[in-house]
Amino acid sequence: MKRYLVLLLAFTGMLAAQDWEVRLLPAPPTQFFIEHMWNCLITNTETQSVDVTIYAWMTKDGDEIAHGRSNQINISPGGKRITSADITDVSDEWYDPDYEDIISRRGAMPAGRYTYCLQVELARGDTILAQDCAQHSTVRASKLKLLTPQDEAGVTPQPTFIWAPLVQSYDDLTYRLRIVEVPEEMTPYEAISAAEPWFEDDSITKTSFAYPMWARILEEDKTYAWRVDAWSDVWKVSTSDVRSFVVGEPVIEADTTDTETSEE
Known part of the structure; x- marks a missing residue:
């Protein structure tokens, strides 16, 4: 200002x-x-x-x-x-x-x-x-939109998180990524606010973030929730929805086009 x-x-x-x-x-x-x-x-x-x-x-x-x-x-x-x-x-x-x-x-x-x-x-x-x-x-703030991983997706232990940039331009814009483990008795929305962060970084300046090698390991077969907040200086200007993911090998559907053609 x-x-x-x-x-x-x-x-x-x-x-x-x-x-x-x-x-x-x-x-x-x-x-x-x-x-x-x-x-x-x-x-x-x-x-x-x-x-x-x-x-x-x-x-x-x-x-x-x-x-x-x-x-x-x-x-x-x-x-x-x-x-x-x-x-x-x-x-x-x-x-x-x-x-x-x-x-x-x-x-x-x-x-x-x-x-x-x-x-x-x-x-x-x-x-x-x-x-x-x-x-x-x-300026009226637009809502942060998460892109990947998709909700309830299976991911590798070091996933990359991507979200869409805000339409508006702000001074000193940074993003905060928060990841929490989701207990069985909670929904992802409940856990993101109530649970202790498994990982949190509030100094991200780009709209993508690769989970660091040095960070606490994301454990296999556990469900995690994630959310991104946008900050301009000391003010929160936008927040995303909450998504969840499970650590495990991503499921990739096989392309059966060639097989079906050869059988014919």
């Missing part, structure tokens, strides 16, 4: 204190709820606590579509991480009519590219302490 600081050179108050900073925290790439606007880190290097308010606004294609001012918040020396839980009241709240109904029903912004900003001000007076803006692109 690209971050840039907008310098305010003219306003009713002066830009205060070089020792204040606000840094917006990234929102999940698949959804942007209005409360994500408030998530930030405020740094206060002064020696005393200070009461502030936060003014937030959002634009799309250069046009303002939302704004609001938070309740008074006390920032101790060192700083504070702000979440939506700290925002107990919002004044001067406004939404563009084209977005107001969507936000009231869903709480989330429609897919698109937005710029949102926070401005930290002294609770008393017009002094601006710090400001930060960020851009966010919201």
Whole structure:
């Protein structure tokens, strides 16, 4: 997420204190709820606590579509991480009519590219302490599709797992492959969440993965379940269905075409 600081050179108050900073925290790439606007880190290097308010606004294609001012918040020396839980009241709240109904029903912004900003001000007076803006692109996530092995297939002790790439493009995309043994009393769907992982790797960058020679051996005639999750930075953006496989020699049906022809 690209971050840039907008310098305010003219306003009713002066830009205060070089020792204040606000840094917006990234929102999940698949959804942007209005409360994500408030998530930030405020740094206060002064020696005393200070009461502030936060003014937030959002634009799309250069046009303002939302704004609001938070309740008074006390920032101790060192700083504070702000979440939506700290925002107990919002004044001067406004939404563009084209977005107001969507936000009231869903709480989330429609897919698109937005710029949102926070401005930290002294609770008393017009002094601006710090400001930060960020851009966010919201995309609808497609479901990860597993390709091979097929569900309930027989595989070798070192199978290769393949899945289809996501349609959307994400920053820092990685995949997590999780494999668990399926106990007799569980279904693959139950086991993938409840059982301890037999093998797990969360740093895969390609859409195929060969089971490593050094990994814990997949035991013959045992059933395993597998699932793949896609992550963009710290956010899970998609997850696959669950499939199972049995370790053993893959069953290959013989081609009997030549035999049948010669017998005729």
